[in-house]
Amino acid sequence: MAGKKTNSGEKSDTRKVKQSGTRRDFDALRDRRMRAAEMFAAGRRQIDVAVELEISQQTASRWHRKWAAGGREALEGAGRAGRRPRLDDAQIEVIREELLKGPQANGFATGVWTLGRVAIVIERLTGVTYGPTQTWTILRTRLGWSRQRPARRAVERDEDAIVTWRENEWPRIKK
Numbered sequence: 001m002a003g004k005k006t007n008s009g010e011k012s013d014t015r016k017v018k019q020s021g022t023r024r025d026f027d028a029l030r031d032r033r034m035r036a037a038e039m040f041a042a043g044r045r046q047i048d049v050a051v052e053l054e055i056s057q058q059t060a061s062r063w064h065r066k067w068a069a070g071g072r073e074a075l076e077g078a079g080r081a082g083r084r085p086r087l088d089d090a091q092i093e094v095i096r097e098e099l100l101k102g103p104q105a106n107g108f109a110t111g112v113w114t115l116g117r118v119a120i121v122i123e124r125l126t127g128v129t130y131g132p133t134q135t136w137t138i139l140r141t142r143l144g145w146s147r148q149r150p151a152r153r154a155v156e157r158d159e160d161a162i163v164t165w166r167e168n169e170w171p172r173i174k175k
Contacts, residue, residue, distance in 0.1 A: 011167075026077070033063060033075040040067045086128050092142050095122055099143075115139075 032053055039049045040063075050060035066074040087095070098106065098121055103113050106121055115132040118139065123129050130138065139145045 026042065026081075030077050036060070037067050037072045037075050040064055087122075087138070087142075088125060091126050092138070094125055095138075098125060112166060124171055138148050 007042050030054070036053055038056075039052070046060040047057065047123070048049050048063050049055075049064075050057045052058075055063075063075060099113065099118065102111060103117055104111055106117075108117055115135045119132065119135045122135065
């Protein structure tokens with residue numbers, strides 16, 4: 001049994017626990033918590049669980065507290081990371097349908113969507129206010145849309161005149 005000498009000469013029962021690099025594999029994390037629940041039910045100590053499952057002592061302590069209060073079900077986990085989205089899938093679908101109608105159908109003067117305009121539509125439909133960053137995240141991740149920039153070319157643009165100028169006038173000016 002590995003121990004560490006304290007200043008008083010006694011051995012403490014603290015052990016170095018290797019931190020695992022697993023972060024977002026929710027099934028693996030759940031399996032590890034369920035294994036810990038089995039070990040707690042079998043009477044194993046928190047330090048033994050921490051060493052065997054390669055988790056920190058603080059995590060083992062937190063899991064033990066949850067297990068003692070609610071059993072295996074308390075260690076099931078949420079199955080997701082982060083905060084729950086403020087808009088559900090049905091609301092996102094309503095937003096998609098409204099955005100596909102176009103900006104002018106939504107009361108805007110021009111036919112170009114901006115993040116501010118999309119945020120206004122989202123707020124009007126759902127009552128949820130988003131800033132530009134969150135609006136872009138909704139467009140990109142929840143709707144699967146990408147940024148599209150309109151071509152900024154004048155309708156009157158004459159390609160032949162541009163080529164003629166580049167071949168004749170530019171060399172004369174460049175000298």
